[in-house]
Structures are given as structure tokens and as C-alpha cells.
Amino acid sequence: MADNPEYQSIIIKEKIDSLFQKDKKVCSCCNTFEPYTAKPKFAKARSALGYYITDKIGFSSNLSGSYASRFVICKGCYQRLLVGEIFIRNELSSKLGGLNVYIVPKFLLPSGITPKQLSQWAEYIKFSFNSAKTFMGLEEFNERLEEFKEMETLHNNYSLNLFFWRSGTGAETKVLRLIVDVSPTKFTELTKTTNTIKDVSDKLLGESYRWHIDLQAIYYLIPLRVKESKKETWLEYQKLLDLYDNIFCGRPVSYRFLIDQYIILARIYKFEQFDTYNIKKPERDKDGLITAILKANLFLFYLRKLNLLHExxxxxxxxxxxxxxxxxxxxxxxxxxxxxxxxxxxxxxxxxxxxxxxxxxxxxxxxxxxxxxxxxxxxxxxxxxxxxxxxxxxxxxxxxxxxxxxxxxxxxxxxxxxxxxxxxxxxxxxxxxxxxxxxxxxxxxxxxxxxxxxxxxxxxxxxx
Incomplete structure (x- = not known):
């Protein structure tokens, strides 16, 4: 039934056409003068697009209860946003440091990419991101990369935006950070650096998965205070996102900031303050502090290899x-x-x-x-x-x-x-x-x- 044109027409009329006014306004997305809606449905759904407020009078124009001048959108843009988010959610969404992240590509020039190529390209981007997020051996990484060789020709024609967000209470969406213009080759650079650190740490400390330094491991080196309430999880996510932002965009990281974080980290393990922070209690108590401090050293080494630390x-x-x-x-x-x-x-x-x-x-x-x-x-x-x-x-x-x-x-x-x-x-x-x-x-x-x-x-x- 989903492929039936008449059924599709009914759904569009009920779910989309009914939202739009007969009069026209300038669309906030494309600047065309079209029939509009000021209350798209994704504002009330658990969607990353519902980040603006249309249900509290304090956020309406002149406290009038009308949101028509806050964010208006034409039908064409509305449909494209819905389809775009569904694609991103299904093909280019991930989690990093306990936070939702959408990997949103931005073409610099018309690409002429086909639907089949689009799917392969999305798979390639997500693979590259995940390989930097969680350790993958360099040999396996290079083998997988061969499968996407055709996609590498697109490198010079797009950049990536990383959209960090989380659901709040009810239908509320919190936009945490938008990291813009990340180079497509950055994830490969991070993966190779992770493998370099592994090679060195195996020689210095003995072979062990404990010494892997990847994007996910960084989350457990930066203590974040957590609230007792389960609904509101992170209080201090901005300092973690600042760090990710610097890594993705190639900006220097503060050495003093890291040392301060490591001292807090040491106290968490020494005084077992695991309920207060995002740090997990280790299975064996004697290993926790040792592993954390050595990984902190390896993370400093990781940042030096990326030329982000000059201390x-x-x-x-x-x-x-x-x-x-x-x-x-x-x-x-x-x-x-x-x-x-x-x-x-x-x-x-x-x-x-x-x-x-x-x-x-x-x-x-x-x-x-x-x-x-x-x-x-x-x-x-x-x-x-x-x-x-x-x-x-x-x-x-x-x-x-x-x-x-x-x-x-x-x-x-x-x-x-x-x-x-x-x-x-x-x-x-x-x-x-x-x-x-x-x-x-x-x-x-x-x-x-x-x-x-x-x-x-x-x-x-x-x-x-």
C-alpha cells in the first residue's frame, strides 16, 4: 500500500498540506515567498530538527502567542528537511561520548551523485567516522578502505558538519554543538594516529586493549559531573565538546586544562567518586588509577602526534x-x-x-x-x-x-x-x-x- 500513489497523496495531504497557511511569507530556509507553516510537526517529535520553541509564549513574537516570524518554512523545504533527517538518522547517525551525533555532508559543488552512490558514500563516511571513534587495526582499516576507493575521489568536493544533540524532557531537543567544515580526511588521520599510539604503547607498556586511544576513549579521560536525575544527564558536556571541536578542526588543545582534568580523574579513582561522574568503576580496583593515568599520558602523546599540543x-x-x-x-x-x-x-x-x-x-x-x-x-x-x-x-x-x-x-x-x-x-x-x-x-x-x-x-x- 505504501507504494500506491493515491495512498501517498492522502498521507501528504493529511500530514503535510494541512499544516500550511494559504497566505504567504518568506521561507526561513530558501528565502522564497511561499505558503508557509510556523509550527512544523518535527517541533513536537523527538527530532533533532525540533530545536526551536513553539509552545511557550515567552518565545513568541512580542509575547503574542504567534511564532510566525520566529521560524517559517515553505512546503518544499519542509519535505526536504523531513526526508533529509530520515536519511541522516538511518545512514549517518552515531553516538560519541554518550551524545547523539549526526554526520551531515555539505557539497561544495554540484556532485551529480546517483542514489546508489549516495548510499555507498554514506556508508563510507560512517565507516571512516566509526574507525576513528573505536579502535580498528590499520590493516583491517586499509582493507575496508579499498572497498570505498571510488568514494575517495569526492574528497575535494565536500566537507562534514558534526551536529551533537540530545533529547530533553518531553519532545524538547537540546542542540549541544555544531562542528562545521570538518575535512573528510580527518577521520583517516585520527585512525592512523590511534594505530601509531598503539604500536608505541605496546612496546612501552605491554600489549593490551587498555592502551587504545580513540575518540570514544577520550570521553573516559575527561570527568563530567552528572546529575542525580536520569532525565538530565550531563552538566559539563561543553568541555568535552570543546575538546572534540579542537581535534576535528585542528586547533591547539590547552595543556593546563588537561592536567586539571587528570587530577580530578585521579581523585575519582582514589576516593571512588564514580557515582558523581561519568567514569565507570573498574572491575578490579587496583587497575583503575593505573590505567587512567597511563592513558592520560598516551592521550597527550596522541595530541602531539596531531600537532595539537605544545607544552x-x-x-x-x-x-x-x-x-x-x-x-x-x-x-x-x-x-x-x-x-x-x-x-x-x-x-x-x-x-x-x-x-x-x-x-x-x-x-x-x-x-x-x-x-x-x-x-x-x-x-x-x-x-x-x-x-x-x-x-x-x-x-x-x-x-x-x-x-x-x-x-x-x-x-x-x-x-x-x-x-x-x-x-x-x-x-x-x-x-x-x-x-x-x-x-x-x-x-x-x-x-x-x-x-x-x-x-x-x-x-x-x-x-x-
Whole structure:
């Protein structure tokens, strides 16, 4: 019946024609003088097009109750908007950071694209977006890209607008952000950068899905306060959207902003404030803080690779007298002397924490020495002395002596011209702690696997 012309005519008359006035006004979309409607039906539906208000007198012209001069639309534009949103919703909609997003293409010149090509093109755009949103291996990405080779010829003829929105109470629609003129090649660039980070993190931290840095992972690195009400979810979504906006449009990201967010993130894990924020409680408590801080470092690395972060100088790493794996980490993360000093202090805290830890007593009292709000220079000096005493107490100094003295050397060299903020001090201490703890956990898992493999081999020989 849906294909019957008479049936279609009845539906159009009932659903569309009945909305339009006989007199004419200038259409807000195309500027033609046509019969109009000031109350299109999508204003009352759960539609991204219903972002303007036509049911509250305070928003009417001169408080008259009439919305005719606020937003008027002719029948042709109304039909095209309805069809366009249905296509976008079905073919080019997604979610990012818990928010609805429409990927809206904009042609720069007439394209002559056929309906079949349009469907393939939409599939290509959504594939490109999703590959940047959620990790996809580069080999698989390139194989899929071959399927859309024909679509790449259109790159120079369109840009993309990312329309973030959410449904409010009732039929209300909240427009959160419109990110305009995103290059079609941006998603490919982000996907390749994600894979670059994976290659480096696998070498530095051990192979694991935990180190994937993609657009979705960023959401869990930026704490957003949430309301208790389920209907009103996000209070602070703008700072997340600011970050996405900068990434998509190639604008620099504030290093200070990120450090502030990471300190909040650390406190969430330390004090288990998961009910207040968008951060999920980890399945294993001891992994949460470690993974979050190391991923925060990798996200800084991700932004540098995109040339979006410029936060200062580096140093000569060849003269650092520390283990080669640590040297590789601080080199890749582009730490300077002060950051390395804090990182090494953190690794020493990690060594003490590992000595304090047991399955029966999983708490690590040494972490209570870190003030998670921030630590000034005087507190750092006291903490360094306390760490030295604990290394002796827990008989760890023989294993960490070179590390400690390198930390102390760098600290003494820079203490009178210290440039890190109180929050940076804590972040880089936690980075060292997370690195050392992850290394110990990885070594333990590898040892257990070797034992299991050896036992399995012996059982097989006995069976034979």
C-alpha cells in the first residue's frame, strides 16, 4: 500500500498540506515567498530538527502567542528537511561520548551523485567516522578502505558538519554543538594516529586493549559531573565538546586544562567518586588509577602526534642513568628534567607500594603521602625524604638506589627554578607510580603464564 500513489497523496495531504497557511511569507530556509507553516510537526517529535520553541509564549513574537516570524518554512523545504533527517538518522547517525551525533555532508559543488552512490558514500563516511571513534587495526582499516576507493575521489568536493544533540524532557531537543567544515580526511588521520599510539604503547607498556586511544576513549579521560536525575544527564558536556571541536578542526588543545582534568580523574579513582561522574568503576580496583593515568599520558602523546599540543621543552635523555625501559618511556612522552624527577619519584613510590601490597592487605599506605589536590615544592622535598626512609624500611633501596639518586640529582638541580605547577607535580608522580605498578603487574602475569606453560608441557610429556 505504501507504494500506491493515491495512498501517498492522502498521507501528504493529511500530514503535510494541512499544516500550511494559504497566505504567504518568506521561507526561513530558501528565502522564497511561499505558503508557509510556523509550527512544523518535527517541533513536537523527538527530532533533532525540533530545536526551536513553539509552545511557550515567552518565545513568541512580542509575547503574542504567534511564532510566525520566529521560524517559517515553505512546503518544499519542509519535505526536504523531513526526508533529509530520515536519511541522516538511518545512514549517518552515531553516538560519541554518550551524545547523539549526526554526520551531515555539505557539497561544495554540484556532485551529480546517483542514489546508489549516495548510499555507498554514506556508508563510507560512517565507516571512516566509526574507525576513528573505536579502535580498528590499520590493516583491517586499509582493507575496508579499498572497498570505498571510488568514494575517495569526492574528497575535494565536500566537507562534514558534526551536529551533537540530545533529547530533553518531553519532545524538547537540546542542540549541544555544531562542528562545521570538518575535512573528510580527518577521520583517516585520527585512525592512523590511534594505530601509531598503539604500536608505541605496546612496546612501552605491554600489549593490551587498555592502551587504545580513540575518540570514544577520550570521553573516559575527561570527568563530567552528572546529575542525580536520569532525565538530565550531563552538566559539563561543553568541555568535552570543546575538546572534540579542537581535534576535528585542528586547533591547539590547552595543556593546563588537561592536567586539571587528570587530577580530578585521579581523585575519582582514589576516593571512588564514580557515582558523581561519568567514569565507570573498574572491575578490579587496583587497575583503575593505573590505567587512567597511563592513558592520560598516551592521550597527550596522541595530541602531539596531531600537532595539537605544545607544552614546553624536552631534555637530553642519553645522560639519564636509569633503566632503558624507563628512559624509552620518558623519551616518547617528551618529559623534561622536572617531569622526569617527578616520574622517578613516582616509580619509587610504586616500588614501596608493591612491597606493601598483599592479597590480604591490598591497601598501599604510601599513597596516603600524596596530596591529590596538588603538591608544592616544600611538600615535594618532604615526600622525597619520606620515600627514602620507606625504601630503607621495606628493603627496596638496593634495587632502586640508582633511580633514587637520579631523582634527587634532577630535583636538586631544578628546585630553585621549579616550573611545574602543584597539579603537574602530582600528575607526573602518579605517572611514575602507574608505570612502575603496571610493570610489576605485567612481570607477574608473564611469570604465571610461563609456569602454566611449563606445567602444561610436563603434563603432556607424562601423558605420552
Amino acid at each position: 614546553g621543552k624536552v631534555m637530553d635523555y642519553e645522560h639519564l642513568n636509569i633503566a632503558e625501559d624507563m628512559k624509552n618511556f620518558v623519551r616518547e612522552m617528551q618529559y623534561d628534567e622536572e617531569k622526569v624527577a617527578m616520574f622517578l619519584l613516582g616509580t619509587l613510590i610504586g616500588a614501596i607500594g608493591n612491597a606493601q601490597y598483599s592479597p590480604q592487605s591490598p591497601k598501599k599506605p604510601i599513597l596516603e603521602k600524596i596530596t591529590f589536590q596538588g603538591m608544592n615544592r616544600n611538600k615535594l622535598i618532604r615526600l622525597t625524604n619520606e620515600v627514602f626512609e620507606k625504601l630503607i624500611q621495606y628493603k627496596q633501596l638496593p634495587f632502586c638506589e640508582t633511580q633514587f639518586y637520579e631523582c634527587k640529582r634532577l630535583l636538586d638541580e631544578k628546585v630553585n627554578s621549579w616550573g611545574l605547577s602543584d597539579q603537574e607535580n602530582v600528575f607526573y608522580i602518579l605517572s611514575g607510580y602507574a608505570y612502575a605498578t603496571n610493570r610489576a603487574m605485567t612481570a607477574k602475569r608473564d611469570k604465571e603464564k610461563k609456569v602454566e606453560s611449563k606445567e602444561g608441557g610436563e603434563e603432556q610429556r607424562n601423558d605420552n
